[in-house]
Amino acid sequence: MNLQTLQVNLLNLVKSRSDIDDLDDAYLREVASSQNLVLAKKIVLWWRQLQIQNYCVLTTRLLESYGKFEKYTQQFATQKFSVFSEEAGDEFIDFINLAEDTSPLLRSVSTFEKALIKLYKGDTIDEVIPWCYEPMSVIQSLLDRTFSESVLQSGDYEVRVSNELGANLFSVAEINPALT
Amino acid sequence: MSLSVGTTYEGRNFSYLKKILPYVQHIEISPDSLAYKSKDEVAIRPDCLEELIWMQQNSAANLLVHGISLSIGSYDGYSKEYIKLLDQLFGNLNIKWHSEHLAYTTVNGEALGTMLTLPRTTETVDLICRRVDSIQKRFKVPFLLENVINMLPMPPSSYTDAAFLNKICSLTGCGLILDVYNMECDAHNFGLNILSFLDELDLNNVYELHVASGQTDPDSNFMMDIHAGLVADSTLDLTGDIIQRNPKKLGAITFEILDEFIERISPESIIEELIKIDQIVNKSYEPANASS
Numbered sequence: 001m002n003l004q005t006l007q008v009n010l011l012n013l014v015k016s017r018s019d020i021d022d023l024d025d026a027y028l029r030e031v032a033s034s035q036n037l038v039l040a041k042k043i044v045l046w047w048r049q050l051q052i053q054n055y056c057v058l059t060t061r062l063l064e065s066y067g068k069f070e071k072y073t074q075q076f077a078t079q080k081f082s083v084f085s086e087e088a089g090d091e092f093i094d095f096i097n098l099a100e101d102t103s104p105l106l107r108s109v110s111t112f113e114k115a116l117i118k119l120y121k122g123d124t125i126d127e128v129i130p131w132c133y134e135p136m137s138v139i140q141s142l143l144d145r146t147f148s149e150s151v152l153q154s155g156d157y158e159v160r161v162s163n164e165l166g167a168n169l170f171s172v173a174e175i176n177p178a179l180t
Numbered sequence: 181m182s183l184s185v186g187t188t189y190e191g192r193n194f195s196y197l198k199k200i201l202p203y204v205q206h207i208e209i210s211p212d213s214l215a216y217k218s219k220d221e222v223a224i225r226p227d228c229l230e231e232l233i234w235m236q237q238n239s240a241a242n243l244l245v246h247g248i249s250l251s252i253g254s255y256d257g258y259s260k261e262y263i264k265l266l267d268q269l270f271g272n273l274n275i276k277w278h279s280e281h282l283a284y285t286t287v288n289g290e291a292l293g294t295m296l297t298l299p300r301t302t303e304t305v306d307l308i309c310r311r312v313d314s315i316q317k318r319f320k321v322p323f324l325l326e327n328v329i330n331m332l333p334m335p336p337s338s339y340t341d342a343a344f345l346n347k348i349c350s351l352t353g354c355g356l357i358l359d360v361y362n363m364e365c366d367a368h369n370f371g372l373n374i375l376s377f378l379d380e381l382d383l384n385n386v387y388e389l390h391v392a393s394g395q396t397d398p399d400s401n402f403m404m405d406i407h408a409g410l411v412a413d414s415t416l417d418l419t420g421d422i423i424q425r426n427p428k429k430l431g432a433i434t435f436e437i438l439d440e441f442i443e444r445i446s447p448e449s450i451i452e453e454l455i456k457i458d459q460i461v462n463k464s465y466e467p468a469n470a471s472s
Contacts, residue, residue: 003255003303006335010296011287027335035400036332042397043331043404044293050440083249083259083291087217121218 001025014040015078045077048088052076055089056117059096059110061142066106072096086121090114104132105152108159109142115161116169124163131157135172183423184242184432185458187450188407190214190439191228197235199447203454206242206276207235208434211265212249222261224268232273244388244432245269245278246357252311252325253284253298263318270319277387279324279357282308282345297330300337300344305351312352324387325349326357329365329405341372342380349385355429358383359390360419361411365403374418383427391415391457392436407436409445410453416460423461433461 009028012018020032031037052073053060063069076095081088093114096102108131115127131138134153141147156175165171186206189197190213197207214228236243250262269275283295298304308325316323325348327341339347345356358381366372393409396402419433435457437450 001335003253003299003301003307006299007255007284007287007296010332011290011292014292014294027333031332034333036402039397039400039402039404040294040296040331046406047293054440077293080290081293082217083251083285084212084215084217084222084261086215088291121216123218 001027013037014044016041045074048077049073051085051088052092055085056093056110056113058113058139058142059093061145061147062106062109065147109138112159112161119161119163119169126162126164129159129161131159135159182462183430185454185461186241186432187435187454188437191225191231193439194231196442196447197231200451201235201239201241203451204241206244206432208244208246210246210248211262211269212247215265222264224265229272236274242276243273245275247280249285250280251285252280252308253282253304254286256288258311259286266319275321277322277324278319279326281328282325283328294331295328296332297328299335300339302338305347308348309351312348312354316352316354322355322387324355324357326390327359327362329362330370340380342377346382349382355387356385357388357390358386358422360422361390361392361394361415362405364415364418365394365405368403378422378425383425384429386427387429388432388434389419389422389430390434390436391419407438408441410449411435411457416457420460433457
């Protein structure tokens with residue numbers, strides 16, 4: 001077996017895209033049935049979780065409070081992601097935003113956080129993100145690690161993240177407050 | 181003259197860097213952890229670069245570079261983005277030597293999410309040597325390769341662990357980082373005979389030793405090289421044993437610690453560890469030319 005065949009097959013095994021039934025080679029079958037492969041996948045997941053926890057704190061804490069962090073990161077770890085942790089962090093946010101079962105709140109929090117990160121990196125940004133709950137209480141409770149359903153106050157809000165806002169970074173506006 | 185003792189620095193923790201600088205003779209950085217990618221362009225973060233320039237202007241500590249994502253063993257080519265990061269670092273800083281893991285992290289341009297060792301075959305030796313030659317032509321300081329832990333069973337190979345490293349070094353003139361903890365992992369996980377390995381390895385290619393700790397997976401009892409804490413006595417004992425074999429080019433001992441664990445351990449404990457390592461390694465160190 002040459003290097004190309006070996007590496008492509010091991011990539012597919014580590015990313016759970018193939019299993020022992022797909023393989024003829026004795027060595028690859030040994031790997032596919034080994035505890036080492038289980039462990040390798042565990043380590044890949046551990047690194048991704050560490051990167052994501054460090055990169056997008058608000059999104060991670062919201063996912064954790066919903067008990068979905070493990071599920072989403074497990075799915076993400078089998079995808080194609082960047083070797084650069086910051087780019088992989090952005091890819092993770094895009095990944096959960098595209099997931100069918102992503103809630104509007106999760107979409108708002110993760111999009112808001114991605115915009116803030118861009119701002120922090122020095123990118124030019126002016127983005128308005130719709131929220132269906134009062135944003136400040138959600139953001140504060142995620143920072144304090146006290147988030148629960150009880151902090152959610154329904155309403156129509158927009159959060160603007162922009163370089164134009166200077167040190168404030170973002171602003172919150174309630175849309176049609178009389179109707180809520 | 182004594183062995184240089186230093187530790188890793190991942191950037192964006194400038195107060196930590198300033199705190200440890202008086203206790204190290206070198207700092208080892210990973211371009212990957214200092215990099216950002218925006219609009220498809222990869223670069224070293226300006227704030228990180230400024231920290232390192234400040235360090236070189238205000239301290240005598242040497243700067244060593246240790247990569248993760250060059251992926252020197254990928255069949256489809258190594259990372260051009262990583263080379264760009266090196267270009268930027270070498271263009272702005274005085275770097276004593278640089279190194280990479282003898283492994284691969286990408287296949288077909290896709291990240292594995294971990295690092296896998298290479299089969300010890302003639303095909304691999306040829307591929308690695310061509311790439312080492314190319315890197316050595318581009319960057320005019322020593323280039324070192326590091327032994328990585330085996331995570332998966334080793335595929336059929338033509339060389340022993342030590343013969344594989346000896347062959348690459350003899351064909352290219354590159355040096356080695358010997359990761360002491362990784363050797364312990366391979367001994368625990370796959371039965372590597374460390375003494376035989378050291379007997380066979382040409383230790384005169386070793387410029388640097390890495391010491392670290394790790395974690396053991398409770399389900400499989402597998403030792404993993406996750407740099408999460410202080411160095412075990414067994415690792416320091418083995419480090420002393422290697423130093424007593426008097427590797428002629430050995431110049432540095434690096435304590436590796438992941439950024440995520442610095443606050444958990446505390447910077448003060450890391451400083452105590454650096455002092456302890458310095459005392460241990462320099463007690464058993466005899467400069468190569470001292471007896472001649």
